[in-house]
Amino acid sequence: MVLEQTWRWFGPEDRVTLRDAREAGATGIVTALHEIPMGEVWPIEAIRKRQELIRAAGLEWTVVESLGVTERMKMCAPGWQEDVENFIQSIRHLADCGIQTIAYNWMPLFSWTRTHLHEPAPGGGYTTRFDVVAFAAFDVYMLKRLGAEAEWGEDLSREGLRYFKALSPAQQDELRATILDGLPGGHKKLTLEETTELLRSYEGITPDALRFSLAEFLRIVAPVADECDVRLCIHPDDPPRPLLGLPRIVSTAEDLRWILGQYAGDANSLTFCTGALGVRADNKLREMVSEFAPRIGFLHLRSTQREQRADSAVESFFEAAHLEGDADLISIILEVVREKYRRTSLGDQRSLPYRADHGQELLNDRERGAAPGYPAVGRLRGLAELRGAFMMAERWMMEG
Template sequence: MVLEQTWRWFGPGDRVTLRDAREAGATGIVNALHEIPTGEMWPIQTIQKRQEVIRSAGLEWTVVESLGVTERIKMRAPGWQQDVENFIQSIRHLADCGIRTIAYNWMPLFSWTRTHLHEPAPGGGYTTRFDTLAFAAFDMYMLKRLNAEAEWGEDQSREALRYFKALSPAQIDSLRSTILDGLPGGHTKLTLKETAEMLRSYEGISADALRSSLGEFLRTVAPVAEECGVRLCIHPDDPPRPLLGLPRIVSTTDDLRWILEQYVGDANSLTFCTGALGVRADNKLREMVAEFAPRIGFLHLRSTEREQRTDSEVESFFEAAHLEGDADLISIILEVVREKHRRSARGDNRSLPYRADHGQELLNDRERGAAPGYPAVGRLRGLAELRGAFMMAERWMTEG
């Protein structure tokens, strides 16, 4: 098995270029056809055209992140069957082009979510942050979601109101746009009215109903992926907690176990994201990697640091440097190298792609204006640190 260093690139409009990715040491590119609306089929000619662009830079498109799953599929709303058929045809087209790792997520309405995009980082530079109090203020006093105050509770509602009243008009606008405009690779830009309408469409969709939809989806698409030699890799919830009253079902060890039971085969695999899963103190990352290693098809390596507000015990977090924070990436890398040796002993020579997920804004990253969470220098530092850690783990495994 080969551990493949990859780099997420958002297409020709990305201010971080393919040349940057190559100079950072990546060999594989993680990309998606973001210009095609979620739910539509990816034409083979469009895939090939993007491949040619990437190959012209001396790189290879090896991972799709993400092939979008529509809200209609998650809710099994009218039209969901056609969306599934389009998803299946896209799998076939990608496989025909030699791309056999496809990431997707099952987060309802919102994908990865933050409340602040340029917070000062402890060691200098800037980072992204999720402040639960800020999100509660948005939920109750900007979106004004029905029953939100009852869900947050009296104490948190009172604190969130104080927080909201202290915001300037510019800060209110920044919070709104950070949550609703969508982060790179996430949901599309929404207004407050559109968000409220989408939330109404999810009324009555429980966690069990969302699981039922996911199970049916996997039992439908995974056999096709298996036939094509494709790994479908589900990404954990980020953050791994309910948002806006919507259930999230890819957040814990038990969630991942349940998902992998829905179709027992490599086609049903995990995007193991140490940052998203590591936000929960009850997720023991090293033990999770050891348990799920055979079904990990894609690795996102990053670390977050949890914050604790002593007055309300509301948990928040920020993106830490890759080898800092709450995720012990060294121990996780050791488990990954053990899995590499196990797979190689079985004759499994497929690559396991990993990437330095997200990154702090360092040096001239802010001036360059990269997509939030995806700066050039911050990710270069992360990938270099991870590369060195993998080299040391390999040496330790082979030489003792």
Template sequence: MEHTWRWFGPADPIRLDEIRQTGATGIVTALHELPNDQVWSVEAIRERQAMIEAAGLTWSVVESVPVHEAIKLGLPQRDELIATYCQTLRNLAACGIDTVCYNFMPVLDWTRTDLTWALSDGALALRFDQTAFAAFDLYLLARPGAEAEYSDAEKAAAREHLDHLDAAGRDKLVNTLIAGLPGAEEHYTLEQFRGVLAEYAEIDADRLREHLGDFLAAVVPVAEEVGIRMAIHPDDPPRPLLGLPRVVSTAEDARWILDVVPSPANGLTLCTGSYGVSADIDLVAMAGRFGPKIYFAHLRSTQRESPDPRSFHEAPHLDGDVDMVGVVRELVAEERRREREGGPRLPLRPDHGHHILDDQHRDTAPGYPLYGRLKGLAELRGVELAVRSLMA
């Protein structure tokens, strides 16, 4: 498999020459500096591509070409925005870039309540704490209708959690949830966030799914025409949040997406950490079932917590609730099938590494440290080599 590394562009404190030393050969990136309603020009793409290639690497996957909120909401300007999206795909294809990872999560990208949660070994991990999230939803955001979604016990626990936070702690929780995480294109104040949520008041799961289908019906034929593979990323976490629907959370959702616009250009990103949060998903079976349509893999593990499994943290890549060996075995089997029968390369990247060693003193994005991801990539490469040896 192609070993890749997410890089956030020239402003990323992890340099391309450092990435070259990790063993990765491909770069996963985007033109993050451009607004969501602008076409990525061929000139801008080639300029970034030349920077990557000068370091001896390849721009392997775009993550991501963001889907504008107006498209998810189905607003009148969506057709113009979809046309913009399609032109960006044409320009990427003209530069030889053929894989685009994207998501259809309303408002928020991946969501956590703590970006520096200390593990027993001193490593710092990302964490989602359901009680902290409820405290934000109920008492800091004060979302209309939120109280009906929580039990009395949950509301009491959330209030107790909030009472133990000082002003700085409350600000930190708010900023962690809505101020913008790595890869997010939008950044909100609390008041702005309330306004954006209100725009989704009439959007339930059925309507959001309808809007996703409309997007795919317009975009996938263009992607197929120019040789782009679209790989949708699952919701993270894979369940509704803040009254917002989620429609890329289950294996059934994935099946619907592939069936609604059947095409070689319409595929999946297998994010084992996102799907792995749900105890109802058999990731090994999912990797086998959807193997031919998996065009990108984010390999990481999460650990559901007790007593409330809705809380979870990022585990080491080979620990937690994900059977990483089983998943890699299925992906290797799929890659071998492609080698025999024809098919695209299968890029993977380590995801959401722990901040370890000097990562804790470097200015890196939450979840995207140097040494923590280097460790994860090394472990994944070792598993892949062992699996290939046993399957020989």
């Protein structure tokens, strides 16, 4: 089994180029046909055209991130069966083109969420951050969601009000845009009014209801993926907590056990994201990697630094440098290398792709204007650090 170094690329308009990815040491590209509306079939011709572009740069498209899941699929709302059939057809087209790893997520309405995109990082440069007070201020005083103040509690709501009142009009616009405009690979750009309407459509959706829809999705789709020798790799919630009154069901070890229990084949696998899962102190990452290793189809390696508050179960956090923060990627890499040797001993020749997920803005990254969370230099540093850590882990395993 090969541990494959990959790089997230957002298509021809990405300011971080395929040449940058190759010079950073990646061999595989993680991307999607972002121009195709969610819920529609990915035409095989469009897939092949994107493959040709990537191959011309000396790289290979090895992971799809993400094949979009519509809101009505997540709710089993009218029309969801049609969206599932289109999802299945896209799987078949990708498999016909030799792409066998597909990441997706089951986060309702919002994908990965931050409140700040260019916060000063402890060691210099800039990073992304999720601040619980800022998000409470947005929820209670900008979105004005019914019931939000009661959910956040009196003390945090009062602190959110002070935060909100201290913002200038431009800062209010920046907070709104950071949350609602959607981060790279996440949800589409929304207005406050559209968000309120979409939240209304989720009324009555409980964690059990969201689990039911995911179970139905896997019941229908996973057997087809198995036929196509494709791994569907679900991404954890980011942050791994309910937001805006919406349930989240891919946040804990218990959640992952339940998901993997819905379909036993490798078609039902994990995108194990150490940054997203690591936000929760009760997620013991090394133990989770050891437990779930046989069903990990894709690795997002990054580290977050928690800023826990006594008055809130929701953690503030920022994206730390890859070998810093709370994730302890060295211990996780050791577990991944053990899994590599286990799979190799069983004759499993499939690659396990990993990428240096996210990155701090370093040197000239801000001037270059890359997508938030996906700078060139910051990710190059992260991938280089991870590559070195993997080499040392492999040497230690061979000599130990």
